[in-house]
Structure formats: structure tokens, C-alpha cells
Amino acid sequence: MRATASLEELLDHFAFNRFNCPYVFVVVRDHLDERPPGGPPINGGVNNGGGVIQLGRQKLTEDRRFQSPLRHELGHGFGLVHPNLYGESLSDSDSVMSYNESHFTNRFREALRIPRLSCEDIRALVANDRVFQDLNATAVEELCGNIGNRKKLKTLPPMRKLGGMGYEVRVTADVNSEYETQASNVVLTSILPDFASDTPDEIWFDSNSMWQSTQVSNGWITLNIEFPLPTPLDQINIYSRHSGEYHAVTSAHVLRNSGASYEQVCSESNLKPTQS
Known part of the structure; x- marks a missing residue:
């Protein structure tokens, strides 16, 4: 079952629609096939509503790296994008949004090379002020430097159809x-x-x-x-x-x-x- 179908079930159960949903859902399905995990924001961009992360149960019980894709997909749920969209290597970047294998956890043991949030990741999370209210522009200035040196934020597209409701x-x-x-x-x-x-x-x-x-x-x-x-x-x-x-x-x-x-x-x- 795709993330769209799972999300439609959840929105119906909680009596929300795509525009007033306040949650980023984490769905673990017992019979999900081997498709990679996914975690799109419902309405795209940042601070535009909820999100959904879907993983198969076998990832939780059989994959020792489970924590790594979970936090990576949570980042997508809050609107974070892969670092290659900012010119960094998708395989070697220090960002939690990369596919850097040195970031992989071993069950509950942290990776030897702990991933970080890039300047662009932090700026996107600061924009999620309905969730991360303790983050502010001061943190961005300290970590990202002068505004003229910052890259334009990239965003994920919205999920196109949910219960017949377009975006x-x-x-x-x-x-x-x-x-x-x-x-x-x-x-x-x-x-x-x-x-x-x-x-x-x-x-x-x-x-x-x-x-x-x-x-x-x-x-x-x-x-x-x-x-x-x-x-x-x-x-x-x-x-x-x-x-x-x-x-x-x-x-x-x-x-x-x-x-x-x-x-x-x-x-x-x-x-x-x-x-x-």
C-alpha cells in the first residue's frame, strides 16, 4: 500500500483533510513490500501542514540500520530535501538528508560518524515555526553566516491527490x-x-x-x-x-x-x- 492510501485512511480516521492535518504520521506496515521508505510533506514546501512516513515492519525488525532511514524520512516529512539539490554529494555529505553509509546506525547504537543538520536543513526547520518554536533566526545567523552567502531553499512538491482533494x-x-x-x-x-x-x-x-x-x-x-x-x-x-x-x-x-x-x-x- 502506498503512502497516499495510508494517509487517506489516517485523515479519515482523525477527521482531518490535507489542509488542516497537524501531524506528521509514522506508519509501520506489516506487509509492506520492499519499496524504499518514503516521507513526503502533504502539501509540499515547509510549514504547510502535516506529513507521512511509511516503512515496512521488516525494516524495524530485520534491518539494523532502521534508525537512519527513520530520521532521514522524518526530515522529508518536515520538508527537508537531499543535499545534492544544494550542490553537495548525496553519498558523502554530512547532512542527515544524505545517503552517506557512514551515518548508518546499528540498532540502538549511534553511527561512528554522526550526521548533522546542514545550514539549509536548519533554515527549513526554523521555517516550521508551528512545530519548532524554540528555533529562531539567531540560530540561523550563528550557523549560516551572512545572508548573502546562503543558498536559496529547495522544497519538495505536494502530494497531488488525497481522497479526491487536489492541492x-x-x-x-x-x-x-x-x-x-x-x-x-x-x-x-x-x-x-x-x-x-x-x-x-x-x-x-x-x-x-x-x-x-x-x-x-x-x-x-x-x-x-x-x-x-x-x-x-x-x-x-x-x-x-x-x-x-x-x-x-x-x-x-x-x-x-x-x-x-x-x-x-x-x-x-x-x-x-x-x-x-
Whole structure:
């Protein structure tokens, strides 16, 4: 049985869905085949919800290294990725998220070479502030140094389907996109600064986290944003005018689809150009 099926059983039992599940489940199955253990975060990324780790019973009773894959998969459950995504060796890295054989435990005896959490691992765990509340930015500064030297955090994708409930917030537009951008980028949580530039504090155009439409004659575009389940919103932030110069949003209307028609929620015609 795959992790998805196990998780669906658990969510049904505890009356959770993928979005409000507060747990990272550890599942030990009696008749799991020899597939490698797995531990994805339910909604991908970090701090976005629960996770699930699934291992076979034979790993617990017959594999002397059992503790090593367990803590490795727990890392995945909290959103940690393999070190090769940061340019390190998957087989020789000191990270607990590597496959370094010198990290293997011997039943309850620790390995001779104890694995560590890398700077990127620690930063991802700090971001899990609903779980690791005692970790803070000070620990990151002490272990990772200057912000300009840090690597961009890599994340795991979400589990696509759970009980028929998908993950994606769907975004469609009434105009086309330009410069290899996608309208779905408007629901990202951040616009990423270009730390490779000479001025890392400035924001530059990033086609992976921004959206640019084709030019429209009347200045208005329509974006339809569909959430996978009823979602309360207490505010909407609009970030625009990339590089401090281009394409500022100055007016916006927000409407809610009530099923039969659209109802206006709010309207603003004097938005500030960089954050509204």
C-alpha cells in the first residue's frame, strides 16, 4: 500500500483533510513490500501542514540500520530535501538528508560518524515555526553566516491527490502571459530577491515567482483564483512594479463567486505602487 492510501485512511480516521492535518504520521506496515521508505510533506514546501512516513515492519525488525532511514524520512516529512539539490554529494555529505553509509546506525547504537543538520536543513526547520518554536533566526545567523552567502531553499512538491482533494490553487486570466511567466505565480507567498546581483536588497524580475500579462488596451485584466476548498481571507496583498519601475497596479476590484453570480467584496482605486 502506498503512502497516499495510508494517509487517506489516517485523515479519515482523525477527521482531518490535507489542509488542516497537524501531524506528521509514522506508519509501520506489516506487509509492506520492499519499496524504499518514503516521507513526503502533504502539501509540499515547509510549514504547510502535516506529513507521512511509511516503512515496512521488516525494516524495524530485520534491518539494523532502521534508525537512519527513520530520521532521514522524518526530515522529508518536515520538508527537508537531499543535499545534492544544494550542490553537495548525496553519498558523502554530512547532512542527515544524505545517503552517506557512514551515518548508518546499528540498532540502538549511534553511527561512528554522526550526521548533522546542514545550514539549509536548519533554515527549513526554523521555517516550521508551528512545530519548532524554540528555533529562531539567531540560530540561523550563528550557523549560516551572512545572508548573502546562503543558498536559496529547495522544497519538495505536494502530494497531488488525497481522497479526491487536489492541492493547487487554480489561477486563470483573460489575457496571455509574457516572458515565460504564469498567471499561477500571483498566489506565491513571496517575490524572491536576486542574491546573485550586485544589489541583493533590490527586487528584480523573476519569471518563476512573478507574472506579466500581455498589454491590454483598457488597462484592466481579470484573474480568476479558485481555492480547493472554502477559504476565509482577511486581507489581500498585491505586490507589483517589479524592479521598482515597471507595471504598477493602481486599482483593483475583488469579487466573490457565490455560485450563481459574482458579488463585489471590495474596491480600491488608490493603491500604493509596491505593496497594496
